[in-house]
Amino acid sequence: MTSLIRAFGGPLTCLILFFSGVWVLGLIAAPQIIMIDKSLWRMERPVGAAELSVQIDGLYNRLDLLALDRSTVADQPEKLAAIDTETSTIQAQIADLERAETTPVKTYTLDNFRQMGAAHFAIFVRTILASLAVSALALVVCYPIAFAVAQLKTARTAALIMLMLVVPYAINELLRIFAWQMLLGPNGPVNAVLSALGLPAVPFLESGAGVFIAMVYAYILFMVFPLYNVLETLDKNQIEAARDLGAPVWQIHRRVVIPHARPGIAVGCIMTFMLSVGSYSVPYIMTRGTAAPWFTQLIYNRFFEATNWNVGAAYALSLLIVCMIFVFLMMRLLKVSLKDIAK
Amino acid sequence: MTGQTIGMEIELQRASVRFNRFQAVQPTDLTIRAGEFFSILGPSGCGKTTLLRMISGFLEPTEGDVRIGGRSMLGLGPSDRPTALIFQNLALFPLMTVWENVAFGLEMRGWPRAKRRARAEELLATVALADHAGKLPDQLSGGQRQRAAIARALAVEPAVLLLDEPLSALDLKLRQHMRAELKQIQARTGITFVYITHDQGEALTMSDRVAVMNKGQIIQIGAPARIYDHPGDSFVATFVGEMNALPCKLTESGPIAQCETPLGLLRASNPNALPASSDAMLFIRPERLRPLSPGEEAENTLPARVTRRDMEGAWSMIVTEAQGRKLLVNMPNDGRGAPPEGEVRLGFEAAEALILPKGEISHD
Numbered sequence: 102m103t104s105l106i107r108a109f110g111g112p113l114t115c116l117i118l119f120f121s122g123v124w125v126l127g128l129i130a131a132p133q134i135i136m137i138d139k140s141l142w143r144m145e146r147p148v149g150a151a152e153l154s155v156q157i158d159g160l161y162n163r164l165d166l167l168a169l170d171r172s173t174v175a176d177q178p179e180k181l182a183a184i185d186t187e188t189s190t191i192q193a194q195i196a197d198l199e200r201a202e203t204t205p206v207k208t209y210t211l212d213n214f215r216q217m218g219a220a221h222f223a224i225f226v227r228t229i230l231a232s233l234a235v236s237a238l239a240l241v242v243c244y245p246i247a248f249a250v251a252q253l254k255t256a257r258t259a260a261l262i263m264l265m266l267v268v269p270y271a272i273n274e275l276l277r278i279f280a281w282q283m284l285l286g287p288n289g290p291v292n293a294v295l296s297a298l299g300l301p302a303v304p305f306l307e308s309g310a311g312v313f314i315a316m317v318y319a320y321i322l323f324m325v326f327p328l329y330n331v332l333e334t335l336d337k338n339q340i341e342a343a344r345d346l347g348a349p350v351w352q353i354h355r356r357v358v359i360p361h362a363r364p365g366i367a368v369g370c371i372m373t374f375m376l377s378v379g380s381y382s383v384p385y386i387m388t389r390g391t392a393a394p395w396f397t398q399l400i401y402n403r404f405f406e407a408t409n410w411n412v413g414a415a416y417a418l419s420l421l422i423v424c425m426i427f428v429f430l431m432m433r434l435l436k437v438s439l440k441d442i443a444k
Numbered sequence: 445m446t447g448q449t450i451g452m453e454i455e456l457q458r459a460s461v462r463f464n465r466f467q468a469v470q471p472t473d474l475t476i477r478a479g480e481f482f483s484i485l486g487p488s489g490c491g492k493t494t495l496l497r498m499i500s501g502f503l504e505p506t507e508g509d510v511r512i513g514g515r516s517m518l519g520l521g522p523s524d525r526p527t528a529l530i531f532q533n534l535a536l537f538p539l540m541t542v543w544e545n546v547a548f549g550l551e552m553r554g555w556p557r558a559k560r561r562a563r564a565e566e567l568l569a570t571v572a573l574a575d576h577a578g579k580l581p582d583q584l585s586g587g588q589r590q591r592a593a594i595a596r597a598l599a600v601e602p603a604v605l606l607l608d609e610p611l612s613a614l615d616l617k618l619r620q621h622m623r624a625e626l627k628q629i630q631a632r633t634g635i636t637f638v639y640i641t642h643d644q645g646e647a648l649t650m651s652d653r654v655a656v657m658n659k660g661q662i663i664q665i666g667a668p669a670r671i672y673d674h675p676g677d678s679f680v681a682t683f684v685g686e687m688n689a690l691p692c693k694l695t696e697s698g699p700i701a702q703c704e705t706p707l708g709l710l711r712a713s714n715p716n717a718l719p720a721s722s723d724a725m726l727f728i729r730p731e732r733l734r735p736l737s738p739g740e741e742a743e744n745t746l747p748a749r750v751t752r753r754d755m756e757g758a759w760s761m762i763v764t765e766a767q768g769r770k771l772l773v774n775m776p777n778d779g780r781g782a783p784p785e786g787e788v789r790l791g792f793e794a795a796e797a798l799i800l801p802k803g804e805i806s807h808d
C-alpha cells in the first residue's frame with residue numbers, strides 16, 4: 102500500500118484502488134454472488150399452511166352459520182347489526198389468513214441442486230466429457246502445428262502463418278458456425294463427397310458429431326496461441342543438445358519440449374474446456390433440436406422457458422464448480438502455478 | 445570409469461557449407477589430430493559455428509567429406525557420431541536438476557535410474573560439482589553451469605568434444621580459471637577438443653594448435669607461438685594480438701628487405717620474398733618497439749610523440765603518434781627506466797618486424 106503510494110502518488114493510488122475495486126466487485130464478485138445466492142433459495146408455501154387452511158375453512162363455516170342466523174332474526178334490528186359486524190370482521194380475518202396461506206416465502210435450501218433428474222444429469226456428464234474430448238483433440242491437433250511454426254527459422258514466416266490462422270476468425274462466430282452447419286448438413290458438401298466416394302451419408306448434425314467438430318473449430322485458436330507462445334520461447338539449442346546426446350524425436354518431446362510447454366498446455370486446455378462447456382451458440386446452431394442438447398441449453402431452458410431462475414442458477418453453478426475443479430486439476434497435473442499461467 | 449576414452453582424429457576433405465547462395469564455409473582441408481586441443485579462431489560471423497556444426501552432424505557438408513576416426517560421417521546424425529557439442533549458451537535443460545542433465549545422455553541410452561545417477565555423480569565429482577547434483581541449472585553460478593555442461597557432454601564418452609565459445613558468457617577472472625580447467629580435463633581424458641573462440645588469448649593459451657579463420661576460410665594453422673610470431677598474412681598478423689601496421693613499398697628485396705614507409709625507410713624481414721617495388725605492409729608488435737634512450741641506436745628508428753600512457757600492471761601500453769599515425773609500444777614494468785613522455789625515438793630490429801603482402805586488416 103505504502104509502496105503503491107510511493108510509486109504512483111496519492112491520487113493515482115486512489116484511482117487505481119478504485120478501479121481494481123470496481124473490477125473485483127463488478128466483474129468477479131457480484132455476478133458470482135448473485136448466482137450462488139439464487140441457486141440456494143426458492144419460494145415455498147409458508148410453514149403451517151395446512152393449519153391455516155383448516156382455520157379458514159372453520160371461518161367460512163362460521164360465516165354460513167351467521168348467514169342462516171341472519172335470516173331468522175330479520176325483524177330484530179339490533180341483532181342484525183351485531184351479526185353484520187361479526188360477518189365483516191370474519192371476512193377481514195379470512196382475507197388476512199388467505200394472503201398468509203398463498204404468499205410464498207423465500208426459503209434457503211439445497212433442493213435446487215437436487216432438481217436435476219437422471220436425464221439432465223446424463224446431459225451434464227456428456228457435456229463435460231465432450232468438452233474434455235474437444236480440449237484433447239484441440240491439443241493433439243495444435244501441438245504439432247504450434248511446434249512446427251515455432252521451429253521456423255524466420256520470424257516473418259511464423260508471423261504470416263499465425264496471421265493466416267487468425268483470418269477466418271475475423272468473421273462473426275455465428276456465421277462461421279452456420280457455415281459448418283451447412284457443410285455438415287445432410288445435403289452439404291461433406292456428405293456429397295462421401296456419397297461420391299460411395300460411402301453412406303453421415304448424420305453429423307443429428308448424432309452430435311457436428312457439434313463436436315464445430316466446437317473444435319471454434320475454439321482451436323485458444324489452444325494454438327498459448328502453445329505457440331510458449332513453444333516459441335524454447336531455446337532451439339536445447340532441442341539440438343538433446344539430439345546430440347542421443348535422444349530420439351519422441352524423447353526430445355517428452356523430456357524437453359513438453360515440460361517446457363506445460364504452462365501453455367494448461368492455459369490452452371483450460372480455455373478450450375471452459376469455452377466448450379459454456380458454449381451456447383455452437384450446439385444451438387449445429388443441432389437446432391435434432392440432437393441431444395448441450396448442458397448450457399438446459400440452463401437456458403431453466404431460466405427462460407421453465408422460468409425457474411433458482412434451478413437455473415443451481416445448474417449454472419454446478420457447471421462452474423466442474424470448471425473450477427478442471428482448472429485445479431490441470432494445474433496440479435501439469436505442475437503449473439498461477440504465476441506460470443499469468444505469464 | 446568405463447575405460448579411458450581415447451580421442452579420435454578429424455579430417456575434413458574439401459568440406460564446404462553453402463546456405464542457398466551464401467558460402468559460409470569454403471572448401472576446407474583440415475586434419476585435427478587425435479587427442480589434440482585444437483582451436484579455431486576467427487572474428488564473429490566467419491563461419492566457426494557452421495564448421496563445428498558440420499563436424500557434429502547438425503549440418504551436412506554441401507560438398508566434401510567429414511571423417512572422424514578414419515570413418516566417413518556423411519549421412520550420420522549428431523547422435524550417431526562420436527562427438528559431443530557444448531553450445532555457445534550451454535543449453536542445459538532448465539527444468540532438470542544438474543544430475544539429470546548430466547545423466548540425460550545415459551537415460552537416452554537406456555541406463556537404469558540408479559546406475560545413471562551414480563555415474564552422473566561420479567562425473568560431477570570430477571568437475572567439482574558433487575554438492576550441487578540436486579540443484580537446478582538456474583541455481584548455479586556461471587562457472588558451475590559451465591562445468592555442468594562439460595560433465596553432461598563427457599557422460600556420453602565422446603571421442604571428440606566440440607566447444608562453441610563456451611566461456612564467452614563468463615567474466616574475465618572466471619574465464620581464465622576455466623581455461624586452465626578445460627585444459628586439465630582435456631589432458632586427463634585424452635579426448636580431442638575442438639575449441640571455437642573469437643578470443644585470441646583463449647586460443648593462444650589453451651591450444652596445441654590454432655587455426656585462424658576468416659570469411660569461411662582457414663587462413664593459417666599452427667602452434668600458438670608460430671601463429672603469433674610468424675603470421676602468414678596481414679589478417680592473421682592484425683587479428684592475433686596487438687600489431688602496428690604501416691603501408692610500405694619495397695625498395696630492396698631479400699630475406700631482410702628495405703621499404704619506403706610514411707615514416708621513412710625501414711628494414712624488416714621478408715618471409716614471402718616479395719620482390720622490389722611491390723606494395724606491402726610492415727608489421728611490428730608493440731612489445732618489439734622500444735623507446736630508445738639518448739645515444740642508443742637500433743636497426744630502425746622512428747621519431748614519435750607520446751600521447752597517452754596506460755598502466756596495465758605488469759606492463760605499460762604507451763600510445764605514440766608519428767606523422768599522424770598511431771603506434772603502440774609495450775613496456776615491461778620492470779623498474780628499468782620510467783615510461784617516456786613527450787618526444788621519443790622508437791627503435792626495433794629488422795628481424796623483429798615483418799613485411800607481408802598487402803591484404804585485409806582486422807580492426808578488432
Ligand SMILES: Nc1ncnc2c1ncn2[C@@H]1O[C@H](COP(=O)(O)OP(=O)(O)OP(=O)(O)O)[C@@H](O)[C@H]1O
Pocket residue numbers: 463466468486487488489490491492493494495642
Ligand atoms: N542457417 C543459416 N542460413 C543462412 N545463413 C546462415 C545460417 N547459419 C549461419 N549463416 C551465416 O553464416 C555465417 C557464419 O555463421 P556462423 O554462425 O558460423 O558464424 P560464427 O563464426 O560462429 O560467428 P559468432 O562468433 O558470431 O558465433 C554468418 O554470416 C551467418 O549469417
Ligand SMILES: [Mg+2]
Pocket residue numbers: 492493494532608
Ligand atoms: Mg558462433
